[in-house]
Amino acid sequence: MRIRRTSHLLALTALTALALTACEDGTGVQDEGASHPASSTATAAQPTPATDKGTGTGTGTGTGTAPTKDTTGSTGSSGKTGGNTGADTGGNTGGSTGDKAADDTASDTRVxxxxxxxxxxxxxxxxxxxxxxxxxxxxxxxxxxxxxxxxxxxxxxxxxxxxxxxxxxxxxxxxxxxxxxxxxxxxxxxxxxxxxxxxxxxxxxxxxxxxxxxxxxxxxxxxxxxxxxxxxxxxxxxxxxxxxxxxxxx
Missing domain, CATH: 2.60.40 (Immunoglobulin-like)
Known part of the structure; x- marks a missing residue:
């Protein structure tokens, strides 16, 4: 009788130690079944970075609009250049024509x-x-x-x-x-x-x-x-x- 109680006590002690170890791991007695949901949860979390990347693409689209604004600005500059060119060309041509006319007039008055x-x-x-x-x-x-x-x-x-x-x-x-x-x-x-x-x-x-x-x-x-x-x-x-x-x- 004494030997059986001792064996029973040892077995109970071992079972208790195992239970305590499982509790410390946070998994309880479910050792295999609990590991699969955890892996699925990790996989499901992956789309979040993809959503962030999509946001980055949106920003790129906004940047793409900038050349249109720059093109409009360039058109304005071209208009200004055209105006200056027209003024300079007109002024110079007019001046040259006037000088030539003056020379012709001078030649008409000299003999x-x-x-x-x-x-x-x-x-x-x-x-x-x-x-x-x-x-x-x-x-x-x-x-x-x-x-x-x-x-x-x-x-x-x-x-x-x-x-x-x-x-x-x-x-x-x-x-x-x-x-x-x-x-x-x-x-x-x-x-x-x-x-x-x-x-x-x-x-x-x-x-x-x-x-x-x-x-x-x-x-x-x-x-x-x-x-x-x-x-x-x-x-x-x-x-x-x-x-x-x-x-x-x-």
């Missing part, structure tokens, strides 16, 4: 100086020695240009005296109505080194055009002193000058 619109005089001077001064006065109603140098011809001479290159001005001599231009004429060498000297009684002045040696229009025949003018092979002229002193300084 070549020649014997038809000027008065020409020829006067020997005391200084420099053996020089003569040509004076051309604009008698017309338009500004005229005295180009290059006078083409001087005494009597029936067959050659044309050349112009001193160092007397060429920086710009064409231009005469407004009533203004005068000048040229100097070296008649003969002061030291007597010239040859073929003779006295002329007639002088013809020809004018050049806008290219060298071209025809500038009507010639002039200014009067010479009654005793005539002596010249030799040293005969030379200056370019047309705006100032009398420049014409006689050579």
């Amino acid at each position: 070549l100086c020649n014997g038809s619109n000027t008065k020409v005089t020829a006067q020997p001077v005391a200084r420099p020695l053996n020089h003569m001064l040509l004076t051309v006065t604009n008698t017309g109603s338009k500004t005229c240009d005295l180009t290059y140098y006078p083409v001087v011809r005494f009597d029936e001479m067959q050659w044309v005296p050349q112009a001193a290159k160092e007397t060429q001005p920086q710009a064409v001599t231009t005469l407004a109505p009533g203004e005068s231009g000048y040229a100097g004429v070296l008649l003969s060498a002061a030291d007597g080194s010239g040859d073929g000297g003779q006295t002329a009684e007639k002088l013809t002045i020809a004018f050049q055009g806008y290219t060298p040696n071209s025809d500038g229009g009507a010639s002039a025949t200014p009067a010479l002193p009654a005793k005539g003018v002596y010249y030799d092979s040293s005969l030379a002229v200056t370019y047309w000058q705006q100032d009398m002193d420049d014409a006689l300084s050579w």
